[in-house]
Amino acid sequence: MNYNYPNIRILMVGVGGIGCEILKIVSKFTFQEFHIIDMDTIEVSNLNRQFLFRLEHRGQSKSLVAAETMKNMAPQLKIIAHFAAINSPGYTMDFFRQFDAVIMALDNAETRSYVNKVCQALGIFIVDAGSMGFKGQANAYYQGTVCYDCYPIATTQKQYPACTIRSQPSNCTHCVIWAKYLFTQLFSGEVGILEVEGFDKSQPNSVFNKFFKGEEMPNSIDIVEHELIKKYHFAERKETLEELQGMWFYAYDELNHLGQLQYDKDDDLHVLFIYASTALRCRNFKIEQYDYQQIKSISGNIIHAIASTNSIVAALEIQRLLSFIENHDKAKYYQDLNAASYVQTGKKERILTLKAAGPNPLCNSCFHNQIYSKVDFQVVKVVDLVNQLKNYLNSEINIVSLSRIIWDDEDEDDNSAIRDKKLNELFKLDLDNRLVIKSIEEKFLAVFWLQHLAGQAEIQFASTKISDKLLKFKNPLQHKKKERVRTQQEIKELKETEVMPIKNPEKFQTAAQKSTEILIDEEPIEQAEQNKKVELVID
Ligand SMILES: Nc1ncnc2c1ncn2[C@@H]1O[C@H](COP(=O)(O)OP(=O)(O)OP(=O)(O)O)[C@@H](O)[C@H]1O
Ligand SMILES: [Zn+2]
Numbered sequence: 001m002n003y004n005y006p007n008i009r010i011l012m013v014g015v016g017g018i019g020c021e022i023l024k025i026v027s028k029f030t031f032q033e034f035h036i037i038d039m040d041t042i043e044v045s046n047l048n049r050q051f052l053f054r055l056e057h058r059g060q061s062k063s064l065v066a067a068e069t070m071k072n073m074a075p076q077l078k079i080i081a082h083f084a085a086i087n088s089p090g091y092t093m094d095f096f097r098q099f100d101a102v103i104m105a106l107d108n109a110e111t112r113s114y115v116n117k118v119c120q121a122l123g124i125f126i127v128d129a130g131s132m133g134f135k136g137q138a139n140a141y142y143q144g145t146v147c148y149d150c151y152p153i154a155t156t157q158k159q160y161p162a163c164t165i166r167s168q169p170s171n172c173t174h175c176v177i178w179a180k181y182l183f184t185q186l187f188s189g190e191v192g193i194l195e196v197e198g199f200d201k202s203q204p205n206s207v208f209n210k211f212f213k214g215e216e217m218p219n220s221i222d223i224v225e226h227e228l229i230k231k232y233h234f235a236e237r238k239e240t241l242e243e244l245q246g247m248w249f250y251a252y253d254e255l256n257h258l259g260q261l262q263y264d265k266d267d268d269l270h271v272l273f274i275y276a277s278t279a280l281r282c283r284n285f286k287i288e289q290y291d292y293q294q295i296k297s298i299s300g301n302i303i304h305a306i307a308s309t310n311s312i313v314a315a316l317e318i319q320r321l322l323s324f325i326e327n328h329d330k331a332k333y334y335q336d337l338n339a340a341s342y343v344q345t346g347k348k349e350r351i352l353t354l355k356a357a358g359p360n361p362l363c364n365s366c367f368h369n370q371i372y373s374k375v376d377f378q379v380v381k382v383v384d385l386v387n388q389l390k391n392y393l394n395s396e397i398n399i400v401s402l403s404r405i406i407w408d409d410e411d412e413d414d415n416s417a418i419r420d421k422k423l424n425e426l427f428k429l430d431l432d433n434r435l436v437i438k439s440i441e442e443k444f445l446a447v448f449w450l451q452h453l454a455g456q457a458e459i460q461f462a463s464t465k466i467s468d469k470l471l472k473f474k475n476p477l478q479h480k481k482k483e484r485v486r487t488q489q490e491i492k493e494l495k496e497t498e499v500m501p502i503k504n505p506e507k508f509q510t511a512a513q514k515s516t517e518i519l520i521d522e523e524p525i526e527q528a529e530q531n532k533k534v535e536l537v538i539d
Helices: 017-028 062-073 109-122 162-167 172-188 204-212 241-256 268-284 292-299 307-326 330-337 382-393 412-418 488-496 505-513
Strands: 003-013 029-037 079-082 101-104 125-132 135-141 339-344 350-355 370-375 398-401 404-408 433-438 444-452 462-464 478-485 518-525 536-538
Touching (some): 003 017, 003 307, 017 062, 109 125, 109 135, 125 307, 172 292, 307 330, 307 339, 382 444, 404 412
Parallel strands (some): 003 101, 029 079
Antiparallel strands (some): 125 135, 398 433, 478 518
16 A cells, blocks of 8 residues: 555544554555644543553543554655644634644534534534444534434434333333433532432432432342442452441542532443442332443443444545545535445445535534634724624624524624624633524524634624535556446345434435335546636635
């Protein structure tokens, strides 16, 4: 393999299971720069599949260790590591702007959506993959194609009625969910669904009696004499009531001194509390209890990661990245992009690539009119910015930021409260502020990215047109895609295949039911297209 891309700058977000696989694949490649970013540190539980890390790296930064390990494996690959979250201050649009493509190797929807929004605005190509046990998915997004946010994520998590959790549990999972709400109520400072009152948090006995003793339970539990137990070590047998209380009281006391907490499935003390609380509640309601590992898995919504699924979806991401870099036949290329690959390993192995729906016209992440301005937030007033924006867009407007209306042309009273404020009273100085601008009839007009720039008193707007970074790539090896219609046999297989619903299972089903699915074969052609640059228009 000889993949040389001296003009291409890549950002990879997330250096976990999929990220490590990506690095393995690109270890023979050359890029101008390959940035990797992750805010997390290495845990022992990562080692079985994140092969760039060893036991001695425990507690160290994933991105820094990965870059160091790769130095030996791939000295030619210019890796630049960032030990930070991609959505933290400093990683602004100007940081993103330097990249031609972003590889997402993430484990959460929030970050995916954030990266998607920025890349859609800047015309940066994205490949994305996710895995969940034996199932996985890979997608690619670019301006003008369906984007990550176009269709809301279908949640695969089962929902339980609050009354079942509060007072009528009938299986151990209900008790685990209850134990997590108990954790939230006691240690996070948030109001969970339990909303139990009338106990003294500084008195563990009072808390225990409130939650585990009571007429309403089939089996009320009294506090018995017990020794504190600091660690779970009962894998071989069921623990006694004394032992469960020993765990519960130890964990309660420790957690109660730690301040506000969010449940962390990787923290043994948190899990000890959940385990003991679940087991006690199971005894309260005479429910058969799962073992420690099962309870831990349910509490963290853990589906064990499978290295081979990660490796396949990582390969699909790279395949899409290469097809982006090498392909100059744009029309066909877009068609390919509007497709999602579904992977299934394990007993039934399959990789399916299906055409996705087109962009959602109501999605403002990929709304094509994206404008920018950098001004001095300490100098410019809200009213001046709004007036110039109205002029620029030639419309009455309302402005929404993070789902909050901050300006409405029809609401003089509310506007008067902020019109003379400086921008720094409303917006953050060290981040890109993303505002959605609508007409007063609620029609999308633009996505407006507002940044602070000290000393810039004059307001100017810039906007990108659908960019053509694609044509920057000069690789002589190009591909022409040949379409063919699926055979009846293939359609039958598609319908029978179970796929992973990371996103849009409904969409997959409708796509699978369609009989005119298109498969894309690739064959090289030789024809160079002209270089075009990203167009940045400053009015
Ligand atoms: N906002 C973000 N910025 C940078 N990296 C992120 C961000 N959100 C998540 N990540 C990283 O993405 C990676 C995802 O990897 P993976 O799904 O393998 O999760 P993990 O935490 O390593 O493993 P597991 O969750 O299975 O224990 C993690 O290393 C995580 O720190
Ligand atoms: Zn969209």
